[in-house]
Each structure stands twice: as structure tokens, then as C-alpha cells.
Amino acid sequence: MRPSNDALAQAILEQAKKDFLHKGYRKTSVRGIAAAVDVTTGALYRYYASKEALFDAIVEEPAQELLDLFEAYAESNVPCDDEGAVLSDLPYRTTDHMKKLVAYIYEHYDVFKLIASCAEGTKYAHYVERLIAIETVSAIDLIEELVRSGKLTHSIDDMFIHMIITSMFTGIFEIIAHDEPIDDAVAHIEALQRFYAAGWREMLRES
Structure with missing residues (x-):
């Protein structure tokens, strides 16, 4: 049965976060975390089975929620048959989306600092690429739909869209x-x- 000392579990997480931020994932040791909170490594493992489990416990929920927000936005980007899409509004829709992204990141600053700078060696090392992929597919699908519906008379190269979005996320x-x-x-x-x-306004401008 998992121990029920919530205060100790939280203390372990706080120390782990501190060490991950200071040393990065690879150089952080479970032994060092345990020593800092004055427990044995065996006692720590009763709460968190591994160093990876510690990292997951810190970042998993906000990281997944941000991915879910992106997925929801991507689905909402498909133009409705009855309303279509106003091309001049598309850059501003992206701008509003990015504002929400930044606000969410700053609400969970330490988590995304870990992901941005300290996640090498974890499954989150390529997390930003996952966001880029979602946004890229969404943009490509939207442009293709606009071309099919006749609302846009020219397409935009898929690789160029990927380059734009990658540089924006960087x-x-x-x-x-x-x-x-x-x-x-x-x-x-x-x-x-x-x-x-x-830039988007220029790319979407009718030639």
C-alpha cells in the first residue's frame, strides 16, 4: 500500500523540482533528493518508483493539459460550411491562441521551464516538437480546406508552414x-x- 504521508510526498516533489531545475534531469540523483529531505532512497521509492516517475509527477498534468488545449484549438480551426473563414481574421485568431498559450505557460512556469531546459533524457525532451506538429497539421489542413472551398486561390507549401510555426515556437x-x-x-x-x-497576412494575400 502506498504511504499516506502527503506532506513528505510533497516535500520530495518540491526538492526534486529544485534539483531538476538546477542540475537538469540527467545530473539529478534520487539519492541526492532523498538526502535533501532526510529520508532513505528506499523510503522515497515507496512514494515515487523512479527518477522518471518524479519528473512525471511534476510536469505531466500541465503538459497534457496544454496538449489538449492545442488539440481543441486545432479542431476549431476547420472552417464551418455555413460560415466559412474570413482570411483577414486568420492571423488574429493565431495571435489570440498564442496569448492563451503564453498565459498558461506562465501559470505553470516551473513546469515549462523544466520542459524547455531540463528535460533531456525524459519523454518530454521533444515535447515542443509535439506542439509544433499539432499546430502545423492544423494550419496545413485549414489552408487546404480554404483552397478546396475556393476561399483561397493559392496554396502554401507544407514545409514552409512547418518552418514558420517552428520558428514561432522557438x-x-x-x-x-x-x-x-x-x-x-x-x-x-x-x-x-x-x-x-x-507575415501570415502577406502569405494569405490574394495575388
Whole structure:
């Protein structure tokens, strides 16, 4: 039966998070975490079966929720038959989406700092690529639907869409990697959004 000392379980998690943030996943040891909270490694393992389980316990819920938010947004991007899509609004829809993304990341800053900078050696090492893939497929599907419906007369190369979205996400996660204060981060993200909105408007402009 799992031990029921919730205070100790939380203390172990807090110390693990501190060590992961300071040392990264690979260099953090279960022995060091246990020593810091004054328990044996055996006692720690009664709460968390492995170092990976510790990392999962810290990041899994917010990481999955953000993926779910992206999946939901991707589904909402498909134009409705009766309403279609107003091309001039598409860049702003993406901008609003990115604002929600950044707000969520800052609500769970330590978690996404771990994912952005400290996850090498875990299943989260390629987490950002999963977000990029969701966003890329969504954008490609939307452009293809707009072309099929006649609302857009030209397509946009799939690889180019992937490049745009990859560079956008790289910029977003740089604010985490470099520990920007939230006010600076918001200013930089707003500037980044204006930059990409202008680019999307140009790409969607009828020739």
C-alpha cells in the first residue's frame, strides 16, 4: 500500500523540482533528493518508483493539459460550411491562441521551464516538437480546406508552414529558457505576434 504521508510526498516533489531545475534531469540523483529531505532512497521509492516517475509527477498534468488545449484549438480551426473563414481574421485568431498559450505557460512556469531546459533524457525532451506538429497539421489542413472551398486561390507549401510555426515556437520558449520577467516576456511575445501576423497576412494575400 502506498504511504499516506502527503506532506513528505510533497516535500520530495518540491526538492526534486529544485534539483531538476538546477542540475537538469540527467545530473539529478534520487539519492541526492532523498538526502535533501532526510529520508532513505528506499523510503522515497515507496512514494515515487523512479527518477522518471518524479519528473512525471511534476510536469505531466500541465503538459497534457496544454496538449489538449492545442488539440481543441486545432479542431476549431476547420472552417464551418455555413460560415466559412474570413482570411483577414486568420492571423488574429493565431495571435489570440498564442496569448492563451503564453498565459498558461506562465501559470505553470516551473513546469515549462523544466520542459524547455531540463528535460533531456525524459519523454518530454521533444515535447515542443509535439506542439509544433499539432499546430502545423492544423494550419496545413485549414489552408487546404480554404483552397478546396475556393476561399483561397493559392496554396502554401507544407514545409514552409512547418518552418514558420517552428520558428514561432522557438521564440516563445526562448522567454522561458532565458528566465525573462513576465512583463518583458509579454512585450516580446506581443512583438513576435505582430511580426508573424504581418507575415501570415502577406502569405494569405490574394495575388
